[in-house]
Amino acid sequence: MTAPNLEQIIADHAARYDEDLTDWLACSCGEWRIDSEQLDYSGDADRQADRAHAAHVVAAIRDSGNTVIALPKPHGRWAEGPEWVQGANLADRSGWVTWTAEGAGMVMLQRVEPGELTPADAADLGAALIAAAQHAGDTQ
Numbered sequence: 059m060t061a062p063n064l065e066q067i068i069a070d071h072a073a074r075y076d077e078d079l080t081d082w083l084a085c086s087c088g089e090w091r092i093d094s095e096q097l098d099y100s101g102d103a104d105r106q107a108d109r110a111h112a113a114h115v116v117a118a119i120r121d122s123g124n125t126v127i128a129l130p131k132p133h134g135r136w137a138e139g140p141e142w143v144q145g146a147n148l149a150d151r152s153g154w155v156t157w158t159a160e161g162a163g164m165v166m167l168q169r170v171e172p173g174e175l176t177p178a179d180a181a182d183l184g185a186a187l188i189a190a191a192q193h194a195g196d197t198q
């Protein structure tokens with residue numbers, strides 16, 4: 059797996075404030091800026107600007123073909139290792155199961171039939187596979 063160079067992408071989109079820190083916030087890429095007139099000063103305007111810039115940086119990461127996902131915690135344990143189960147339903151076990159044994163250095167996938175994954179199912183399975191792969195690599 060190719061590790062994305064997120065550090066470079068984030069460095070290319072550093073926040074730049076005006077001298078007084080009051081008039082505008084811009085991005086070092088030159089393609090994004092928010093002016094003080096665009097902010098709602100009834101709330102926390104600085105946080106609004108920072109959140110808007112953070113959304114711009116996240117969009118830049120996505121536009122680069124990368125993504126950041128939250129890896130799921132194992133839903134339980136089976137035999138000698140953690141397992142991830144579709145829908146986190148350990149009792150049902152009708153969907154996919156991803157499993158790895160401590161120290162085995164391998165990941166097992168069960169119950170995935172051709173054409174049965176929705177996009178959301180595929181994303182969940184992908185996150186579970188990455189979590190299992192990291193666990194397998196860490197315990198090898």
Ligand SMILES: [Zn+2]
Nearest residue numbers: 071085087090
């Ligand atoms: Zn930028």
